Every structure is written in C-alpha cells, then in structure tokens.
Amino acid sequence: MSTLLALPRATFLIYRLHIGMILGSRRSLAAIGLAVVPPLLAFLASNFAPDNRGATMIYLIVGTFVLIQFVVPMLSVAMGVGVVADEAESRTITFPFTRPIPRASLFLGRWLAAVTAILTLIAASGVLSALAVRVGDRGAPPSNEVIEKLVFAAMVGGVVYSLGSAVIGVLAKRGLIFALGYVFAVEALLANVPGSSQKLTVQYHLRSMFVDQEGKLWKSLEEVFPISLLDPDVAFTKMMIASAVLLVFGCIAVTRKQFVLAS
Amino acid sequence: MSAIVQAEGLGRWYGEVVGLGDLTVSIEPGITGLVGPNGAGKSTFMKVMVGELRPHRGQIRVLGYRPFGSRPLYRRLGFCPQQDALYEHQTGMEFVRDLLRLGGESKRKATLMAGEAMERVGLTDAMNRKVSDYSKGMRQRTRLAQSIAHSPELVIADEPLTGLDPIARRQVLELFQELSREGKSVILSSHVLHEVESLTETIVLIHRGRLLAQGTVRDVRQLISRHPSRVRVTAREPRKLAAKLFDQPHVRAVSLGADGESIQIETDNVAEFHVTFAAAAASARAGVRSLSSDDASLEAVFDYLVG
Numbered sequence: 306m307s308t309l310l311a312l313p314r315a316t317f318l319i320y321r322l323h324i325g326m327i328l329g330s331r332r333s334l335a336a337i338g339l340a341v342v343p344p345l346l347a348f349l350a351s352n353f354a355p356d357n358r359g360a361t362m363i364y365l366i367v368g369t370f371v372l373i374q375f376v377v378p379m380l381s382v383a384m385g386v387g388v389v390a391d392e393a394e395s396r397t398i399t400f401p402f403t404r405p406i407p408r409a410s411l412f413l414g415r416w417l418a419a420v421t422a423i424l425t426l427i428a429a430s431g432v433l434s435a436l437a438v439r440v441g442d443r444g445a446p447p448s449n450e451v452i453e454k455l456v457f458a459a460m461v462g463g464v465v466y467s468l469g470s471a472v473i474g475v476l477a478k479r480g481l482i483f484a485l486g487y488v489f490a491v492e493a494l495l496a497n498v499p500g501s502s503q504k505l506t507v508q509y510h511l512r513s514m515f516v517d518q519e520g521k522l523w524k525s526l527e528e529v530f531p532i533s534l535l536d537p538d539v540a541f542t543k544m545m546i547a548s549a550v551l552l553v554f555g556c557i558a559v560t561r562k563q564f565v566l567a568s
Numbered sequence: 569m570s571a572i573v574q575a576e577g578l579g580r581w582y583g584e585v586v587g588l589g590d591l592t593v594s595i596e597p598g599i600t601g602l603v604g605p606n607g608a609g610k611s612t613f614m615k616v617m618v619g620e621l622r623p624h625r626g627q628i629r630v631l632g633y634r635p636f637g638s639r640p641l642y643r644r645l646g647f648c649p650q651q652d653a654l655y656e657h658q659t660g661m662e663f664v665r666d667l668l669r670l671g672g673e674s675k676r677k678a679t680l681m682a683g684e685a686m687e688r689v690g691l692t693d694a695m696n697r698k699v700s701d702y703s704k705g706m707r708q709r710t711r712l713a714q715s716i717a718h719s720p721e722l723v724i725a726d727e728p729l730t731g732l733d734p735i736a737r738r739q740v741l742e743l744f745q746e747l748s749r750e751g752k753s754v755i756l757s758s759h760v761l762h763e764v765e766s767l768t769e770t771i772v773l774i775h776r777g778r779l780l781a782q783g784t785v786r787d788v789r790q791l792i793s794r795h796p797s798r799v800r801v802t803a804r805e806p807r808k809l810a811a812k813l814f815d816q817p818h819v820r821a822v823s824l825g826a827d828g829e830s831i832q833i834e835t836d837n838v839a840e841f842h843v844t845f846a847a848a849a850a851s852a853r854a855g856v857r858s859l860s861s862d863d864a865s866l867e868a869v870f871d872y873l874v875g
Contacts, residue, residue, distance in 0.1 A: 311639075311672075314672075315670060318666070318669055318670055319670070322655070322666055325657065326655065326657050329657060395653055396649075396651040396653035397653045397654065397655060399618075399620060399647065399649045399651070399653075400655075400667055400714065401667075401670060402619075402620060402637075403618050403619070403620070403642055403645070403646075403647045404642055404667060404670040404671050405639040405640070405642040405643045405670075405671055405672065406639070406670050406671075407639070408637055560637065563620070563621050563622055563636075564620070565582065565621065566620070566651060
C-alpha cells in the first residue's frame with residue numbers, strides 16, 4: 306500500500322483506537338471539570354456581578370479571560386501534550402511502530418482523537434456559558450453571532466494550542482512543564498502586556514477573530530487591550546498556517562525521533 | 569543460506585552508558601538464542617534490529633532492510649517486546665486484531681487471524697477479557713500473539729519466557745519450535761539459559777555490548793582453548809578410574825566428588841577424551857554408571873565466558 310493510501314487508513318484506525326481511550330480516561334474527567342469552570346463563573350457573575358454589567362458583557366469577559374485565556378490553553382495542553390508522549394511513556398509505542406504504517410499516522414490519529422475531545426469540551430463550555438448568563442436578569446443575552454464568534458475563536462485556539470503541545474510532547478521529555486510554561490508564562494504575559502509584543506501570541510490572534518472593534522461592547526474592554534487587532538480573516542488564516550506548520554513539523558518529528566523506552 | 573540479520577560494528581549509547589559497543593554478528597535462519605547477563609546489550613540489540621532505535625555507529629540489515637521505520641520489513645517481522653505494556657482498555661482479542669488491522673488486514677480477516685494467534689498462545693478462553701485483568705503470564709502471551717499473528721517470517725522476542733509458569737513456558741517453547749518447523753526464524757533473548765539450550769543449539773553470546781561468542785554450544789566451547797572441558801563420571805570405583813585417567817595426555821585434572829561416587833575430569837580435548845575413556849574405564853574395572861559433559865550446558869559455557 307502506498308504511503309498516500311496508508312497514511313489516511315492508519316490515521317483513521319489509530320483515531321478509532323484512541324478516541325475511546327481518551328474519552329474514558331481520568332484526564333478527560335479532569336478536562337470536563339475544567340470545561341465546567343466558565344459556565345459556572347458566568348452563572349455566578351450574572352447573579353452577583355455589579356448591576357451595570359449586561360449579560361453580553363459578562364459573557365465576553367468570561368469568554369475572553371476564562372475560556373480563551375485560561376481554559377482553552379489549559380485543556381489543550383493537558384490533552385495535547387500526551388498525544389504521542391503518553392504512548393511513549395506507557396511504552397506501547399513499540400506496537401504501532403513495528404507495524405507497516407507511516408509513523409506520522411500515530412501523530413495524526415492520536416492528535417485528531419485528542420482534538421475531537423478538546424473541541425467538544427470547548428464548544429460545550431462556550432455554549433453553556435452563554436446559557437448561564439441568561440439566568441440572571443441582565444438584559445439582552447449575547448446574540449448568536451457573538452456566541453458563534455467567541456466559540457469559534459476558542460476552538461481555533463484549541464487546535465493551535467493542542468498541536469503546539471503535541472509537538473512539544475514529541476520533542477521534550479517533560480513536555481507538560483514546557484507547554485504549561487509557554488502558555489501561562491510566555492503567552493499570558495505577552496498577551497496582557499501593553500505593546501506590540503501581543504502580536505506574537507496566539508491569544509492576540511484569537512481576540513482578533515471574535516472582537517468587533519467598532520462595536521460598543523468592545524470599547525469597554527479596549528482599555529485592557531490598547532492595541533489594534535487584526536482583521537478576523539487575517540487572524541484566522543495566520544492561525545491555520547501556524548497549525549499546518551505545526552502539523553507537518555509534528556509528523557516529521559515523530560517519523561524521525563527514536564523513543565528510548567525503559568524495559 | 570543468507571543471513572537474516574547482519575550487523576557490522578554496531579554501536580549504540582545511552583548518554584555515557586554503552587548499550588552496544590562494537591557488535592559485529594551475522595545470524596542465520598532458524599532459532600537463535602541471544603544470551604548475555606543483564607546489561608549485556610541484548611535488549612538494545614533487539615531494539616536496533618526492529619528499528620525502535622537507530623545505531624549511533626555501524627550498520628545493520630534485517631531481512632535485507634535497514635530496520636528504522638522500514639515498512640516493508642515490518643510486514644515480514646514480528647516483535648514481542650520485553651516491557652509489560654498493552655492497551656489496557658482493550659481485550660486481548662481486540663489488541664491483537666487492531667494491530668493486525670494496522671498491518672493492512674480487513675476487519676474480518678484480522679479477527680480470524682487474531683483468534684488463531686490467541687489460540688496458538690493458549691489464550692482462547694481469555695481472549696475476550698480485558699488485558700488489565702490478565703495475569704503477567706497472560707499479558708506476556710498476548711504480546712507474543714501480536715508478534716506471530718500476521719505470520720511473519722522472522723519473530724524477534726525479548727525475554728519471552730519471563731513471567732510464565734512452567735506450563736506456559738513449555739507451550740511457548742513448543743510454539744517457537746512449531747514456527748521453526750514452518751520455516752520461520754526466531755531470535756529470542758533470555759537469561760534462562762537452560763531454556764534457550766533446550767530450544768536451540770545456535771547461540772549468540774553478548775557481553776558489554778560486544779559479541780563474545782557465536783555458534784553451537786560446542787562450537788563456542790571450542791573457541792575457549794584456555795578453559796578445559798569438564799566431564800563428570802559416576803562409577804563404582806571412582807578412585808581407580810581417576811588413577812587411570814591421570815595417565816591420559818589430554819587430561820588436565822581429575823578431582824573426586826564429595827559424594828565419593830563421582831569424579832570430575834578437566835580435559836583439553838573432549839573429543840579425544842571420549843575416544844580413550846572407554847578403554848581406561850575397562851582396564852580400571854571402574855563400573856561406570858554415568859558420564860555427562862558439563863560442557864554441553866550453555867550455563868557452563870556462559871560462566872566460563874563471562875565469569
């Protein structure tokens with residue numbers, strides 16, 4: 306079977322093999338717990354926040370600062386870093402690696418399984434947060450357009466962060482530490498420090514995707530991000546290019562890397 | 569007959585630790601035992617053979633292929649790793665079947681082949697149970713099943729007898745012999761020397777990442793001219809026999825056993841010793857009851873070589 310045919314076939318088989326494993330794992334339970342945080346906070350905020358905050362504003366604040374800036378990277382790192390690293394750590398990687406499959410399929414199949422879970426949780430978290438802000442008497446709830454844009458940006462973040470984490474997991478022994486270090490030390494710092502260094506972060510691009518800079522809602526958040534954002538389409542394209550590069554890099558890395566397993 | 573494995577000047581390190589030093593070896597088809605003490609480099613050599621690791625130095629060909637990431641090789645090779653790792657959420661049957669599917673088999677055919685493999689390793693009754701509920705021996709046999717399920721022409725098994733009870737060990741040894749009769753080759757590592765010896769005469773001795781000796785037990789023995797061969801004889805009159813044997817030119821030493829009925833002879837030429845022994849025993853009227861050569865024991869050879 307040529308690589309062209311073998312790659313999608315093996316990827317699909319590995320995806321199927323691991324999707325069940327991921328969904329039934331303890332890590333997934335922790336991920337579900339994490340995904341519940343934004344709706345919970347949205348619910349609390351809509352009931353206890355100062356009266357001048359409308360439902361849409363609460364949704365945007367929770368969506369920006371809790372969902373996109375904390376839950377998305379945390380979830381993506383936690384589930385993404387082990388895409389290949391878990392298999393190496395559990396020493397089962399020998400089995401797929403001694404089968405006549407392209408090694409890249411292990412990265413692709415396992416990442417697809419992980420990202421399925423990640424995106425499901427992110428989408429659910431985003432939508433439940435929107436429902437939660439409706440509970441309090443806060444005026445007009447967020448429109449479908451706002452919800453769609455925010456959830457979509459969060460999902461794009463899930464794709465990029467999980468891919469980056471998966472690549473780090475392939476390359477570094479303590480991938481989780483490196484990945485968490487990156488998203489919370491580098492990203493969180495740069496994304497929230499005034500100045501053009503924000504443009505180096507994934508967060509900046511995600512904000513660009515869901516923020517309507519002309520909208521009055523954004524005006525109140527503008528003080529926090531005193532920097533012009535990108536056109537949403539440009540931001541999305543950049544994120545997709547970054548994802549494609551990470552995907553190719555991950556496939557090459559896993560094909561070339563030797564995994565030294567303890568006996 | 570062309571070699572199934574050809575390694576030349578193979579070197580592999582783990583930081584400053586030497587896994588393989590400068591290993592040059594050629595392995596012919598059939599059953600070959602890879603023997604050495606712990607840390608000798610057996611597992612590293614196997615990992616290089618199956619392409620899990622790349623050598624830092626030297627070259628290796630397995631069935632004519634460079635192993636690392638070689639898809640054509642993996643169609644013809646089965647590997648049973650030493651590490652006790654399986655996909656815990658699966659049943660034994662699912663585990664073997666899914667790996668067969670990765671090898672390109674259809675679901676129906678993979679199910680059939682997996683069932684056959686589980687039967688060959690004696691796990692038919694347990695194949696639909698989760699592997700997390702398996703005993704250590706059952707897990708070992710499951711790993712073995714996945715290595716033979718696709719009917720490879722070469723099976724490489726790293727310590728396949730570890731963790732097996734005596735009955736399972738016998739089954740596995742029989743399985744290897746069966747594979748050999750089917751024309752397949754098996755390379756297995758073990759430190760359970762007598763078990764390797766009971767399976768094959770062809771051994772490769774590795775120590776500190778280098779080839780120490782290779783061939784049949786007797787071939788290997790002959791390579792060590794500085795070590796005498798040992799023969800143990802029990803007789804009615806061991807002292808008389810010992811006195812006669814002292815006169816033989818190729819006998820280096822004779823010692824009486826603590827039981828008072830046996831003697832141990834050290835000889836430089838075991839073949840010549842066997843020719844002249846009968847005459848010596850007859851003339852001494854020693855009443856020989858048994859004669860055994862310790863040199864037929866791989867354990868003895870191994871002790872000589874690495875001891």
